[in-house]
Amino acid sequence: NAGVTQTPKFRVLKTGQSMTLLCAQDMNHEYMYWYRQDPGMGLRLIHYSVGEGTTAKGEVPDGYNVSRLKKQNFLLGLESAAPSQTSVYFCASSRAGRATEAFFGQGTRLTVV
Amino acid sequence: GQQVMQIPQYQHVQEGEDFTTYCNSSTTLSNIQWYKQRPGGHPVFLIQLVKSGEVKKQKRLTFQFGEAKKNSSLHITATQTTDVGTYFCAGHMNRDDKIIFGKGTRLHILP
Numbered sequence: 579n580a581g582v583t584q585t586p587k588f589r590v591l592k593t594g595q596s597m598t599l600l601c602a603q604d605m606n607h608e609y610m611y612w613y614r615q616d617p618g619m620g621l622r623l624i625h626y627s628v629g630e631g632t633t634a635k636g637e638v639p640d641g642y643n644v645s646r647l648k649k650q651n652f653l654l655g656l657e658s659a660a661p662s663q664t665s666v667y668f669c670a671s672s673r674a675g676r677a678t679e680a681f682f683g684q685g686t687r688l689t690v691v
Numbered sequence: 692g693q694q695v696m697q698i699p700q701y702q703h704v705q706e707g708e709d710f711t712t713y714c715n716s717s718t719t720l721s722n723i724q725w726y727k728q729r730p731g732g733h734p735v736f737l738i739q740l741v742k743s744g745e746v747k748k749q750k751r752l753t754f755q756f757g758e759a760k761k762n763s764s765l766h767i768t769a770t771q772t773t774d775v776g777t778y779f780c781a782g783h784m785n786r787d788d789k790i791i792f793g794k795g796t797r798l799h800i801l802p
Contacts, residue, residue, distance in 0.1 A: 611790065618700065620794030621734065621779065628788050636789060668733060672790075676721050676783040679736035680790060 580604055584669050584683035591659045591690045599654040599686050601669030607681075608674035610652035611636075612644060614665040615685075621668065627652055628674070659690045695782050697793030705801050710767040712796035714780035723756055723763040724790070726779045734779060772800050 585600040601610065608629050613621040613636075623636030627646040641663060643655045652671075656663060666687050670680040694717045704710050714723065722741045726734040738747055740756035740763060747754045753766045767774055777795040784791065 609788065613792070618794065620697070621781075621792040623789055623791065626789050634789070637791070670734075670790075676788060677739065677741060679724065679739060680726075680734075680781075682733040682735070685733050 582669055582671055582681050582683035584667075584686050586686060587684065588687050589689070591656075591688065593660060593690060595659050596655070596657050597659065597688075598656075599667055599669075599688075601652045601654070601671075601683060603650055603652075603669075603671040603681070605671060605681065606649070607671035608649075609672045609678075610646065611670045611672075611680065612642070612652065612654045613668045613670065614638065615668060616665050624654065624667075659688075661690045664688060664690045695780060695791050695793040697780055697796055699796055700794065701797050701799070703799045703801060704770050706772060707769050710770050710774070710798055712765050712778050712780075712798075714763045714765075714782075714793050716761045716782055716784075718784050719760050720782035720784060721760075722783055723760075724781045725754060725763075725765055726781060726792075727776050728779065728795070729776045732776075767798075770798070770800055772802065774798060775800050 582603045611626040612624040625644040627633045630649040645653045669683040672678045672680045696715045724739045725737040728734045744758045745756040751768045755764045777797045779795045781792045
């Protein structure tokens with residue numbers, strides 16, 4: 579099993595460009611999450627989803643949009659990229675409920691110039 | 692807002708010394724999870740604690756959950772070079788489905 583797969587692994591954007599990060603999981607997990615990781619800031623939750631067709635805001639949602647049209651996919655969109663969005667983005671998934679571990683993808687390193 | 696605070700941010704230890712990282716929440720947690728991220732890698736789940744006062748061990752790692760379910764600790768006995776990485780605690784706040792991570796403790800091992 580592939581687990582959680584993120585596409586792409588690396589990307590360089592110019593300020594103002596848009597892009598979509600794709601997260602796919604093959605574990606039939608209900609919950610999916612997008613985090614960003616910056617030096618000294620740990621993992622900050624951007625948006626999350628507790629099921630197909632549902633999304634919710636996390637700690638740092640501004641400048642991002644998400645969609646969960648299919649249970650196995652969770653898309654993170656940047657409509658107008660800014661240098662402050664330079665970061666490593668991690669997607670994670672877990673079974674439903676609060677007592678379940680999260681499985682992480684390999685990460686996407688995004689640089690906005 | 693809801694916060695999970697973790698200290699220290701960095702720790703350098705000689706190989707063979709012990710290491711402890713602490714996690715504190717501003718609100719009661721329904722559970723606490725610990726993850727390890729190797730340099731250049733992604734976070735990997737280590738363990739979960741659910742009960743008040745719970746203690747769990749994994750070889751040289753000892754995890755504790757506080758009586759009030761607001762704090763937790765990870766203790767590594769006799770560190771080895773394979774322990775290098777960043778250790779994160781993460782918690783679900785009561786009545787909330789989202790997982791909030793601490794900022795992590797980066798462990799460096801000096802040979």
